[in-house]
Amino acid sequence: MRLSRAFLPVLKESPSDAQIVSHKLMLRAGLVRQTAAGIYAWLPLGFRVLKKIEQIVREEQDRAGSLEMLMPTIQSADLWRESGRYDAYGPEMLRIRDRHDREMLFGPTNEEMLTALFRDDVRSYRDLPRTLYHVQWKFRDEVRPRFGVMRGREFLMKDAYSFDLDEAGARQSYYTQLLAYLRTFQRLGIRAVPMKAASGPIGGDLSHEFIVLAPTGESEVFYDASYEEMDWSGSDLQYGDVAGLRALFDRIGQTYAATDETHDEARWSEVPATSQRTGRGIEVGHIFYFGTKYSDAMGLRVSGQDGGMVTPHMGSYGIGVSRLVGAIIEASHDDAGIIWPEAVAPWQVGIVTMRGDDAASQQAAGEMYTKLTAAGVETLYDDRDERGGAKLASMDLMGLPRQIIIGPRGLAAGTVELKDRRTGEKQELSIGSALARLTA
């Protein structure tokens, strides 16, 4: 993308509405614009990041055997009356009426809808287990939206739902999602620690929150240092490996991690002092098993192997996709701006010319842009007629992992500068070796 043709409105000053760093940076770098309280339009830069996160989440769900589908944003109130949640949900549910005065709602989640879909088409134990998911916009009419996209009213969420014949099967589905989550967050380039949630809807040990560690997080967290050191996503572990998944789950259960809500001083004191870590965190995912709560209420039953009827056990698994954009920025930025992890960066490389009036620089920049793009490297070329310093400042703000800086001085010596956004490290390289480095 050539910046001269892009829609990337960058601001020097933060709008006064923004309080936390990710919100300020998202506005300044032109990722989003607010259109109403807690509702945002995603501008091209922000949308690219959102799509990248969504795609990684999708790939890891698919890899774990979940089946993607798409359910509507608007749901019928009748569906929610079946589960009893229409009255129970309260004012966070956005209720609307259509032209025939039928009661509708903008979905805050999809347990009812998918349970009904499953109920209407699944008859036999042979069709279980299944895990289905979609990535869809949700709406929760928060009393007080804040922190930009981290606590918006409209948000993009991946929600998966598992159906199993019994609790043992549901546990297996749960472990599978647990591993999928570890892998997803690892690929996103952030550290997200699984923490046992306050209590699952039906109690038990099958409910975890995934917390991104960031100094500005909403809740205080306590965890064992091995969450920073070990590779929890077990690259060798297969999804069908029942014992392996169980071992992973047990290991997580034995390794302390809790938010201030669930913090247990007695267990905490058993963690060696040298391994105790405290910090703050942002919840970006939540998985839980809820048994037959919805299948019971909504009459989902299938024929069992013995000819009797079986009520499936369910679980649901959410990841806040839009919230992750803010959470990643909270976890990865500096005074100059955003520092995108490689996997979610809107572009991998940014090209800047220091002297817009230098024909040789423009020539070199244009060629590098063409070659990188042809090689499949996502590149943003700042070809605007701006001073070098201004371009570098906005490049830092936008947070692309690597910058190529081209100027007459370097070109005279046959070199360009390759800068690493995260470390700030700069290297003078020939154009050829810079290209080789970036396309490697």
Add this chain to the structure above:
RNA sequence: CGGGGAGUGGCGCAGCCUGGUAGCGCGUCUGCUUUGGGAGCAGAGGGUCGCAGGUUCGAAUCCUGUCUCCCCGACCA
């Protein structure tokens, strides 16, 4: 939902108390000079001051109502 604050060019703000027909910085546009880490000078464009009533010769300013947004708390993927 309780408490507090704010709506004035794209962004950040002043003006309001003490009514007289709108200003500053940044950004935008033009020209010239510049050019290796958010340039300088000169000029220009852009706002019926959230909206609706009211008071007044006259309202950004005073009064009433209303809408929106933000902050603190309680609540949350």
